[in-house]
Amino acid sequence: MSPLNEALEMAANIIRAGNVVALTGAGVSTESGIPDFRSKGGLWERFDPYDYAHIASFRQNPERVWKMLAELRETLTGKQPNGAHTALARMEASGLLKGVITQNIDGLHQAGGSRRVVEFHGNGQTLSCLECRESVPREAVSDQMPPRCGQCGAILKPDVVFFGEEIPSQAIWGSEELLDNADAVLVCGTSAEVYPASQIPQVVKMRGGKIIECNLSPALNASIVDLRLLGKAGETLPALADLLGV
Numbered sequence: 001m002s003p004l005n006e007a008l009e010m011a012a013n014i015i016r017a018g019n020v021v022a023l024t025g026a027g028v029s030t031e032s033g034i035p036d037f038r039s040k041g042g043l044w045e046r047f048d049p050y051d052y053a054h055i056a057s058f059r060q061n062p063e064r065v066w067k068m069l070a071e072l073r074e075t076l077t078g079k080q081p082n083g084a085h086t087a088l089a090r091m092e093a094s095g096l097l098k099g100v101i102t103q104n105i106d107g108l109h110q111a112g113g114s115r116r117v118v119e120f121h122g123n124g125q126t127l128s129c130l131e132c133r134e135s136v137p138r139e140a141v142s143d144q145m146p147p148r149c150g151q152c153g154a155i156l157k158p159d160v161v162f163f164g165e166e167i168p169s170q171a172i173w174g175s176e177e178l179l180d181n182a183d184a185v186l187v188c189g190t191s192a193e194v195y196p197a198s199q200i201p202q203v204v205k206m207r208g209g210k211i212i213e214c215n216l217s218p219a220l221n222a223s224i225v226d227l228r229l230l231g232k233a234g235e236t237l238p239a240l241a242d243l244l245g246v
């Protein structure tokens with residue numbers, strides 16, 4: 001048996017035995033054509049995410065940040081879920097996965113059939129005014145760039161969590177609820193470098209849970225990883241779902 005097949009068997013046994021939650025990041029969507037922070041040729045090569053996606057940059061120069069946001073919106077438009085998203089949805093539908101905590105803002109888990117999804121970093125479905133707190137659904141915003149608040153005229157910000165911003169309390173509670181009694185976390189397509197989502201594997205490990213890493217190459221600290229399924233998530237996760245018979 002190949003090392004990957006052996007690891008898949010072990011992962012399937014862990015999943016069958018307890019409460020399992022998935023923590024996902026940009027890597028589960030690269031096979032849908034959305035670049036992660038490390039992909040070559042993507043928009044993040046031209047827009048340094050730690051600069052353009054920092055709340056201080058938005059406050060200082062929202063017009064400049066909106067140039068990146070407009071391109072990001074184009075990048076996300078029309079993208080379809082891949083095998084990684086649908087495999088997690090299959091596991092959830094069969095009762096083997098409690099739900100997904102995602103750092104992604106692309107909505108592809110829901111599009112792939114996942115029902116219980118905590119969007120840790122929000123999504124772009126609504127925009128808010130940082131001046132008067134007005135909240136506007138995306139469809140209600142005109143094509144004007146950058147979009148402005150109908151109440152006070154300030155430039156609107158999409159409700160995605162920028163670096164330097166707090167995680168919405170709804171997302172904190174949602175993920176705590178999922179992680180309560182979690183026996184294992186499937187960490188998929190994330191370098192787990194962005195705080196505080198990066199703490200989730202460590203917290204679960206400290207509570208006695210197991211960590212299964214599904215990344216292209218090892219990204220998590222070896223001291224907390226119990227098992228690695230290395231390879232494309234769009235291949236390893238469907239193989240895992242098949243093995244589980246779901």
Ligand code: NAD
Nearest residue numbers: 025026027036037103104105106189190191215216232233
């Ligand atoms: P990251 O870019 O820091 O790390 C991505 C990880 O996924 C890397 O370890 C990479 O090796 C791995 N990876 C890439 N392609 C893979 C594949 N096909 N199969 C398995 N693994 C693969 O991403 P992050 O940890 O999610 O942190 C970046 C932040 O920016 C997060 O908030 C993230 O969600 C956000 N972001 C979101 C999107 C999106 O919504 N799709 C895209 C880019 C960045």
